[in-house]
Amino acid sequence: MALRALIFDVDGTLANTERDGHRPAFNAAFAEAGLSWHWDEAFYGSLLDVAGGLERIRHYAKHFDPATAARPDFDELLQRLHDIKTRNYQRLLAAGAIPLRADIGQLICDARTEGVRLAIASSSKLDNVVGLLRANLGPNADAWFDAIASGDVVTAKKPSPDV
Numbered sequence: 045m046a047l048r049a050l051i052f053d054v055d056g057t058l059a060n061t062e063r064d065g066h067r068p069a070f071n072a073a074f075a076e077a078g079l080s081w082h083w084d085e086a087f088y089g090s091l092l093d094v095a096g097g098l099e100r101i102r103h104y105a106k107h108f109d110p111a112t113a114a115r116p117d118f119d120e121l122l123q124r125l126h127d128i129k130t131r132n133y134q135r136l137l138a139a140g141a142i143p144l145r146a147d148i149g150q151l152i153c154d155a156r157t158e159g160v161r162l163a164i165a166s167s168s169k170l171d172n173v174v175g176l177l178r179a180n181l182g183p184n185a186d187a188w189f190d191a192i193a194s195g196d197v198v199t200a201k202k203p204s205p206d207v
Contacts, residue, residue: 049190050155054166054173058148061168061176062092065142069132070097073125081109095167096195098126130169137175144180152181152188162188165207167195 055061067088074081081104083091094103101122105113115121136142155162166173173194177185186192198206 047155047158047160049161049163050151051163051165054164054168054176057145058164059142059144059176059180061142061172062088065133065136066097066129069129069136070101070125072132073128076128077121077125079109079112079125097129098122101125130171133172134175137172137179140179142176142179144176149181156188161190163191163193164189165193167207169196170194 052058055066059065063085067083067085070088071082083104091100091104094100102113105118105122112118112121152162164173170192173192174186177189181188193207195207198204200206
């Protein structure tokens with residue numbers, strides 16, 4: 045039986061987005077907001093058990109900076125931090141700072157040549173997925189995929205199988 049389709053995850057599969065993109069984007073957002081928070085690679089790895097950026101920030105504040113978590117404006121701060129982080133992540137993508145993992149681009153191109161259908165199922169936001177594809181494979185690369193299911197189109201994130 046011939047291979048008919050490939051379904052990719054994004055974070056850690058297509059690229060090391062957590063190490064090269066999300067973590068530095070979070071740290072830059074914290075600095076911009078005047079927080080002394082800093083997530084090194086090892087600590088950030090432990091935070092990956094919490095799915096979702098907003099959820100990760102909330103978890104961190106609750107467990108490591110309860111005074112900030114108790115602020116009356118915490119929900120607004122949380123959203124602001126995440127918005128800044130997303131903007132920083134998009135800048136990193138545009139600068140080419142988040143490359144695809146070795147041979148992934150070639151695998152995708154080979155699959156297209158062979159008529160293998162392509163899809164993505166990821167808890168990442170759609171803008172982040174599309175940005176990664178376009179930054180690394182070209183301005184229309186997202187159109188190469190028959191489906192891109194992202195975390196911002198489902199109610200429940202990982203470990204739920206909704207995506």
